[in-house]
Amino acid sequence: MQTRARFALAVLGLGLALAGPILSQTPASPTAQIATAAEALLATLSDAQRSQALFRFDDEAQRKRWSNLPTGPFTRAGLRMGDLTEPQRAAVLALLSAALSPEGYTKVMAIVGADEALRQSTGRAMFGRDEYYVSFVGEPSTTAPWLLQFGGHHLALNITLAGDQGTLAPSHTAAQPATYELEGRTVQPLGREVELSAALLRSLDAKQREQAILGFQVRDLVLGPGRDGQAIQPEGIKGSELTARQRELLLELAGEWTGISHAALARAKRAELAANVEDTWFAWSGPTETGKSAYFRIQGPTVHIEYAPQGRDEPATHVHTIYRDPTNEYGARWWAR
Amino acid sequence: MGTLARRAVWLLALAVAPSAARAHRLDEYLQATVVSIEPEAIRLSINLTPGIEVADEVLARIDWNRDGLIAESEGATYSELLRRDLTLRLDRGGMELELVAATFPTTAELAAGTGIIQLVFEAGALPLAAGPHVLAFENRHFPGVGVYLFNAALPRSPSIEIARQKRNDDQSVGEIEFMLTDASAAAGR
Numbered sequence: 188m189q190t191r192a193r194f195a196l197a198v199l200g201l202g203l204a205l206a207g208p209i210l211s212q213t214p215a216s217p218t219a220q221i222a223t224a225a226e227a228l229l230a231t232l233s234d235a236q237r238s239q240a241l242f243r244f245d246d247e248a249q250r251k252r253w254s255n256l257p258t259g260p261f262t263r264a265g266l267r268m269g270d271l272t273e274p275q276r277a278a279v280l281a282l283l284s285a286a287l288s289p290e291g292y293t294k295v296m297a298i299v300g301a302d303e304a305l306r307q308s309t310g311r312a313m314f315g316r317d318e319y320y321v322s323f324v325g326e327p328s329t330t331a332p333w334l335l336q337f338g339g340h341h342l343a344l345n346i347t348l349a350g351d352q353g354t355l356a357p358s359h360t361a362a363q364p365a366t367y368e369l370e371g372r373t374v375q376p377l378g379r380e381v382e383l384s385a386a387l388l389r390s391l392d393a394k395q396r397e398q399a400i401l402g403f404q405v406r407d408l409v410l411g412p413g414r415d416g417q418a419i420q421p422e423g424i425k426g427s428e429l430t431a432r433q434r435e436l437l438l439e440l441a442g443e444w445t446g447i448s449h450a451a452l453a454r455a456k457r458a459e460l461a462a463n464v465e466d467t468w469f470a471w472s473g474p475t476e477t478g479k480s481a482y483f484r485i486q487g488p489t490v491h492i493e494y495a496p497q498g499r500d501e502p503a504t505h506v507h508t509i510y511r512d513p514t515n516e517y518g519a520r521w522w523a524r
Numbered sequence: 525m526g527t528l529a530r531r532a533v534w535l536l537a538l539a540v541a542p543s544a545a546r547a548h549r550l551d552e553y554l555q556a557t558v559v560s561i562e563p564e565a566i567r568l569s570i571n572l573t574p575g576i577e578v579a580d581e582v583l584a585r586i587d588w589n590r591d592g593l594i595a596e597s598e599g600a601t602y603s604e605l606l607r608r609d610l611t612l613r614l615d616r617g618g619m620e621l622e623l624v625a626a627t628f629p630t631t632a633e634l635a636a637g638t639g640i641i642q643l644v645f646e647a648g649a650l651p652l653a654a655g656p657h658v659l660a661f662e663n664r665h666f667p668g669v670g671v672y673l674f675n676a677a678l679p680r681s682p683s684i685e686i687a688r689q690k691r692n693d694d695q696s697v698g699e700i701e702f703m704l705t706d707a708s709a710a711a712g713r
Contacts, residue, residue: 260638403691406671407554413571413640417558418678420686497549513678 217449218329218348224285225327225335228278232266236275240266244325250334250517253343254412255361255507257302259313265336269317279321279337286335286346291447297376298342298360304367305340314340332522341507343412346448347518353452355445356512359412363497363505377506380494383440384483388471390433391424396475398424405472405482408495408509418513421486423470426463434464441467441485444492444510463488478502489514550637551577553666556673561659561702562681566647568612568621568661569677576637578669587631594628603643609665612647615657621645654707656687659700667696674698682706 215223229237242249242264254261268276284292299316306315318339325333332349341361347354362376375381391399401422410417426434438460445456460467466488473481473496480503485492491511496503514520554573559566574582586594586602603623612619624646629639663672672695676686683706691698 256638260633260636403693403695405673405695407549407556407673409556409558409673409675413642414558417569419558420676420678420689422689 216329216351217353217451218351221282221286221335221346221348221353221449222327222329224278224282225323228275228282228321229323229327231272231275231278236266239264240322241326242322242324244331244333244522246324249322249336250324250345251415253336253338253345253359255341255343255359257313257340258318263320263338265320265322267317268319268321268339282321282335283337286449288446288448288450288453291453294360294376294443294447295337295342295344297374298362299339300369300374301362301364301367301376302340302342304369305363308364332518334517344447345517347521349518349521352455352518352521353448354456354512354515354518355448355452356510356516356518357415358444358447358510359508360444360447360510361505361507365502365504365506377443377494377508380440380443380508383436383443384471384481384494385477387433387436387440387469388475388483389477390430390436395424395428395433398428399469399471400475401470401472403472405484405495407497408493408507409484410491410493410511411495411507411509415516418491419486421468421470423468423484423486425465426467426469426487427465429469437467437469437485438464441490441492444508445490459489460487463490549573549575549671551575551669552671553578553582553669554671554673555663555665557661557663558675558677559659559661559700560677561679561684561686561700563683563704563706566612566614566619566659567624568610568645568647570606570643570645572606572641572643572665573639574634574637575669576635578666579635579637579639582666583631583634586628586634592631594631599626599628602641606643606665607645609663610645611660611662611664613660614647614652616660619647621647652704652707654704656701656703659702660697661699662697664696670694670696672696676700676702 232240249264252264268279283295287295299319302314303316319337320339322336323333325331327333330350332347335346337344341363343359345358360377365377366373366375409419426437429437438457441460442457446453468486470484471481480496480501482495489512491513494506494508497505497507552575556571558569585605586598588598603626607621607623610621612621622645623643625644627642633639661674674691674695676689679686683704685703685705686700687703688701689698
């Protein structure tokens with residue numbers, strides 16, 4: 188063996204020897220990462236703040252205390268962002284960063300940014316980034332179930348974690364203004380939902396459109412806030428009537444909701460949706476021209492998504508959406524007796 | 525809370541309401557009905573959300589004495605007004621609706637355009653044969669400003685299959701075609 192080759196093998200061997208202990212370590216599970224970030228936040232809190240933030244896991248009232256409405260018309264509990272110190276706010280953002288995918292984190296911050304833009308344009312203190320709340324239903328844990336909540340006007344994240352499993356259902360995303368300017372760039376928090384739904388609609392042939400397009404107006408969410416535990420009959424076009432490319436588009440569109448959560452949890456959910464895609468429905472109501480304001484819905488065995496423009500503005504200036512899992516709201520499948 | 529204090533709360537709600545309501549439905553009255561068809565009962569779950577500009581008109585029909593509170597009797601009276609504006613027919617036969625649950629928000633929440641009235645009506649039992657059936661529904665409550673949603677719930681019973689749903693353009697009128705596959709399930713209710 189040549190000297191150079193022997194040297195290269197020696198370096199490789201040394202490298203493997205050094206890397207061995209690192210490679211043999213199992214990467215922290217999503218729940219462990221999120222729980223660690225949650226503990227880091229809790230460590231920054233006073234006793235009073237801690238008792239404000241933590242609720243018993245069997246507190247059903249807190250579990251369901253979320254809304255599309257701003258503070259004032261709706262009373263939230265937990266820690267108000269505007270009451271936190273700068274390091275505490277940073278710890279909340281670090282927790283969200285740990286609990287969400289990068290795309291999900293960006294979307295959530297864009298929704299909060301829209302509300303901040305609304306505060307600045309209206310001068311009303313009920314809007315804005317200070318009016319978001321963080322709370323825990325159950326203690327952060329890598330084994331026992333617990334729920335991380337973050338929400339305010341137009342946002343309700345309910346992230347239930349139970350061991351290695353996690354779900355975002357039910358959660359609410361929305362935006363007003365639907366588009367705004369920030370530091371010289373245009374932000375559209377729910378822009379991908381518009382693009383992907385329009386792409387899916389465009390991909391349908393005449394017969395498919397006839398099935399997908401509902402012949403009546405749908406002017407609001409059917410299973411919005413306050414409709415926990417309900418499920419409606421699916422309508423529109425069934426996944427089994429779509430081509431492989433159209434099913435991919437449907438999954439990609441659903442991913443705008445399921446993909447908000449930690450990437451590993453989102454991957455698991457996407458695999459579940461892909462397994463059921465033939466039994467997943469897509470329905471559309473409203474104008475079909477690109478850029479026009481329209482309602483759509485995705486319904487499958489383990490998913491319920493709605494996108495509903497509010498009012499009649501063109502293009503939509505105010506949008507509400509809902510994400511549910513009719514079989515596993517608040518992760519009940521993993522903990523309910 | 526005294527009457528004056530209640531009036532003050534209501535007036536305060538009206539004063540601060542526009543900013544909250546600006547972000548939401550203003551001059552319309554959202555009326556969302558989910559119809560659950562099961563062998564033992566047909567149930568209408570109706571959520572009603574008046575916008576701020578119609579809230580006063582709706583409140584006038586609920587809070588008769590204008591004391592800022594919704595008494596049980598006032599809630600029952602309003603529920604009856606709504607019931608009279610609803611028509612439910614099964615295979616063209618009229619069905620009686622009975623109020624089985626009612627939740628009213630505060631007058632302040634209603635005045636702010638953010639309160640949700642939740643009512644559940646149940647239809648009297650009718651004998652059903654196995655086979656296809658049609659349930660027809662009409663909502664004539666506040667027709668000028670109503671925004672209606674009408675949907676069949678996913679049946680819990682395996683003996684009920686929803687075949688088709690039809691609505692008019694604004695969903696104030698609709699039909700649910702369904703199949704009862706096991707008549708004994710309905711007979712046993």
